[in-house]
Amino acid sequence: MMNEATKTMITETRDLARKNGIKASIHFHHENSHLMRIGNNSVSLNTSEELTRIDIEVIDGMKKGTHTHLGEISSVDELFKMVQMVSVKAGKSAAMDYKPVLTVIEGNLEIESQYDAGLESLNPSVKEQVYSAIFRDVGEDYNYSGSWSSGSTETFSVTTANDNSVWHKLTDQQFMCVLKHPEKMWELASWQTGWKADDVKADFTIDEFKNILPVYETTEGFEVEPGKYKVVLGSQAISDLIGMTVWTGCAGRTWEMKMGWTADNKIGDDILHPSVTVFDDPTNENIFSEPLSDSGMLTKTLPMIDKGKFAGLLYDRNTASKYDKEATANAGCLAMQPGDGDPDFLKAVKDQGRVLYIPAIHYMNMPNMSKGIFTGSSRFSAVLIEDGKIVSPIFSSRITDQFANIFGNVLSISSETISVNTSNTYGRRAPGAVSVPTWILVDGVKITDCAESF
């Protein structure tokens, strides 16, 4: 927990930097993380990390430098020496052909609207009990694995541009459980997310597994021949796809560099199906809040794709400076809007004949960003559906297609949305989530390969 003395130390260091003519931003990041990992029906890792980082950026005319220190800093003198070191580094750097921009924090904020002390201090035994309940209720003969990350992230940001500061504290958790048949080798998965201690419930996962298990237990795997199929994509798959679609199509830097699949498009062009709308929406309750953009603006809802039209590009402060554009108040909070389809996808596809249901895409990558070509394979709970009835599980199948085809050939979209946790724990704790429909039905999806196994 950050104390007032630490805040004072940081603001006093900021003032000292300003007095010495140094243009700097100082960002404090403290995490209190816990992760329980499950493998072979056992706790395979139970880990706690309490880490404090200080990020310093200094702008010196056309030059810049950054430094991160992981460890305790206890005095203004110590922290200011670090700022001076970065200042020297920036001074010795090479001048750029545009002016790097110092973050200007717009307002004084103290935010903890998504903070739950109960989750921050969640006893690991609670996690052990939830997993135990799942094993017991669904069946001890299956092989279970999973992970459950939870914790708090506390940040405090100041810059020499003004006297404003932002303090933000939130909690988050990401739960996953994988059920694998020990002989038949198929895998089912269940995900949950949230920021409150009681957001994860054993019953949710138990019900998910019990609903799909009968099909998996009673039918053999189906090998999908390469070709074009109607495909229902589930929320995990939509999350990955829409994330890559907008970050390679609607990020200002990518567009300016002519790297992405929208390089030859302009704002207002029809680029996707009219039923597809995507916002950067920090107000969406499904998504972890982010109060400031990288330029220091208070974040707000921004359109990126509006009814299939190219509606907006997002610019960070330095890209905006380089390309002479205005920085945008984006939060990185993706929200794809729902449609009017029945929340039960089986009802929604009952007149569609043969359909593949692919809830998650494993290891997606982009062989050709200019054409928006992606590839990845089905995993977890993927099934063949005929006339609205689940017929059999499908073997690991590869999709290789274009974003413009996937989101250009949408037949229907669920009327319900769900939060998908997109946090990773590389480096520091950085909670992230997107809000997406629970399913979308797409025509003509290219399956390019299929294994003879799950």
Next chain:
Amino acid sequence: MSIFNDLKEAVTRNIGRVMDAGAQYSDVRWYEDDSSEMLMLLDGNLEGNDTTVESGLGVRVLYGGAWGFAATSQIVNVDTCFDRALANAVSASKLVKVKLDMGTMDGHTGSYTSPFKIDPIDVSLSEKVDFLKGVDDSLTEDWILRRMLRVQLQRMIIHFWSSEGTYTQKKLINTFAHMTVMALDSDRQMQRRSKSLFCETGGTRGWEMLTKPALWSGHAERVKKELKEVLVAPELEYGKRSVILLPGQGHLQVHETIGHPLELDRILGYELSYAGGSFVNLDSFGKLKYGSDKLSVSAYGSIVNSPGTFGFDAEGTPERDYLLIDKGILVDCLTSRAMISEANQRAGRKVFTESGGASRSTAFYRAPIDRMTNVNILPGDDGTLKDIIATTEDGIIVDNPTSWSIGSNREHFHFGCEIAWEVKNGEITRVLRNPSYQGHTVEFYNNLSAVGDESSWVVEQVENCGKGEPNQVMELGHGLPVIKFDNVISGERK
């Protein structure tokens, strides 16, 4: 007293304390210094000028057959960190089906230092920037739209203590560099060509490695020339043909479809919720025909100057040179100590005899897991690249990945590459763009038809292998020659 002596006393006392409390085993890693620097020059602008310094303590406790781990960046809190690791282990032990066991290892001491002449962290920023500016100048052409140079430098000083009485100390130096040039082709698709810094046989790992033209900067003219050829090249048509992988591409093929599936924690199912599993099982060892007779693969490989060479792993086990695949037959895997006892217990026989020294961790605040060290294809007897081309009727040569996507059990894969050269009747006929190929791992390696000799064997560096939860990035190397596979589906289906 010095920080080291204070810490050693506190660590020794706390190891005794948790062992007295019933722990089976405990170890501690203290990162005295974990410094890194990233410089990125994009179109001549120094967009990345970042340094990071980390220091702290990671404690593991094995209690009741279960791991507990805790880390702190405050080394004054050693007692608290041990308390938390022990509490986590006790809590974990309530839900354990197969009790983990470390086996036995005699306590020992040792030290290791990466071979280097100039510590890259100590080189002045001005010298680094001047060097990169020089390389950037050599890449600059009117027709090139994007130039990117990225350098990553690392210095780690790590101390390790265990309840068995082992103490090791190591100083690791790593130098990575990548150059990429990009331009729009005749269809306005962005094409790229790149070159990464690689290791010379018997070389070093310091700043001097980066400034040796033969290993990196001297490739600038070739990289530009090949990009120019790609821009006007026809697209690779879909079909089955031979595919010759240059080391720039082959190392990622080996990494994804030999290295990862042979990590024992993946085989035992401990990565299912994130990275995935493996098509290999405990019955596969000694039986599975992983590839043709031409395929022999080693771990570590006694390579002195690779990022996958580190002296002692994160359990204090010395690195060990051994075969993973012997003339096509799967014989061993990448292991840590605890995974071996579980595997043997499950198999009901002694599948593995000793740790592969492959327990690694990305930082003090991450628990060690099974990782690759150096995973290498041994040189073959099919001659030079020229010799292999001469024996190819219909094929392509490919280099450097643009994308990689692998099935969750590593049973199938799809790779996109920067460039292809068409080979017809033993000769290179033209350059092709947007090459890709896909396959099923075991079938693919059984179609391995040629392995180059020492003349094409190099050690490629990997600086960003991701695995584990919490996520961990790891550095490693792959030594390999030119390799040829037959009957490979390549190009994209229309």
